[in-house]
Amino acid sequence: MKALVVDDDRVLADIVSFTLRREGFQVVQAGDGEAALKRLAEEQPDIVILDVNLPKAVPALDGFTVCQRIREKSNIPVILLTVREDEDDIVYGFKVGADDYVLKPFSPRQLVARVQAVLRRVGASTEAHSKQAGSLSFDPDRREALVEGREPVSLTALESRLLEYLMLYPGHILTNQDLIDHIWGPGGGDRDMLRQLVRRLRMKIEPDPAQPSLIETVAGRGYGLRKTG
Amino acid sequence: MKALVVDDDRVLADIVSFTLRREGFQVVQAGDGEAALKRLAEEQPDIVILDVNLPKAVPALDGFTVCQRIREKSNIPVILLTVREDEDDIVYGFKVGADDYVLKPFSPRQLVARVQAVLRRVGASTEAHSKQAGSLSFDPDRREALVEGREPVSLTALESRLLEYLMLYPGHILTNQDLIDHIWGPGGGDRDMLRQLVRRLRMKIEPDPAQPSLIETVAGRGYGLRKTG
């Protein structure tokens, strides 16, 4: 299991690295955004721990931007480190695709817990996708959905999150609120947005969007993926 | 078996939810205390997993207070999640009526063990979603009722609550007031509404709605599910 630690603060980076190594991780470091992207390509880590507060030496490459770049080209989970307790930061972090955040100061134990939690979650989700719900499969790297016997369709970030989450529980109905919370984060979405998102996803993956066969609706409750796709 | 997970940390809530779902639970989430109380009334879960460290957005509604409110109005078991190892917290947790606590960080296995221990202690059977009574079965996920030898019928939210409650005590008569309180909450329904609801449910599930064989009426008292369906 390989981790990439991105932080300009050498001391903090060393603490994080030490903590992770003790847990059996192989660790690579980077001191700024540019180096991070370079080592990301070279090392292919399994997870990135990223300080949002990077030096301004390289303009326009703060933590959020780096996170965004990472997410554009891969699906490697990212955990953000932030001193600010400003909720905007966290929301923005999720917006650029972060998987979790840890507020500084943090205890080593806390960090390890988050890292393992995220890895477990990602592991779970890829497992689900490999299981292939019915005639559906999804490639999170390319963000492409594949319906049996048709061309692959590329999905947007939100569509991917929705599909991925639905595929975690094929045959089960997920509550509207549950989906909203998971896709947009707490307090970040409403039912209207969810409806539109489901609609767009259906347009892309349903053979006949007018009569959905993959994503089923339970009025007043939520949506789910049909098992007999 | 339905669980309510209350946590403002989306990631943690998702982990807990995933873990429980994998064990066959139906899971609902809430992001703060207010939502928790609302969904508690709506969803009637069998157990609550509650993070004591809730956001201060709603003042005076931290985890302990929420726990207290829950215990005031119902007997649903509550498990507290706490980061603090402070023994006072635990003591205080028990004081407001918690049934057990789990210290963060925890492993999924650990959580499941606690949940099942508490449920066993309370005397609930940890059975799968679909409930059965005689020739009747009900899928709360889809809100579909299945009468032996016929097509599944989809029920509305209220109809589901009624049927679910009746199925909890097959062969017993439940008081009108009891049913009303349980379905609409205290002070929320009247006998007329109940009559209509029973009527609509009968229309859907009774082979011959004019001569009910499943739901029996005891004049002046209430309704019940016949055991010899």
Add this chain to the structure above:
DNA sequence: TGAACCTGTGATAAAGCTGTGATAATGAGG
């Protein structure tokens, strides 16, 4: 017998939910 009460039934109106289309805001890339 007749009043009070209860139940089943029907009809109707208000409220809510979903799918749909159109349109603005937002952000990325040339």
Add this chain to the structure above:
DNA sequence: CCTCATTATCACAGCTTTATCACAGGTTCA
């Protein structure tokens, strides 16, 4: 700067769900 893709917001039709009113038939009991 402009253009395109993505996302958010608004409005609306059709349907379902729910609450409310009205009424007939049955039972109980004084």
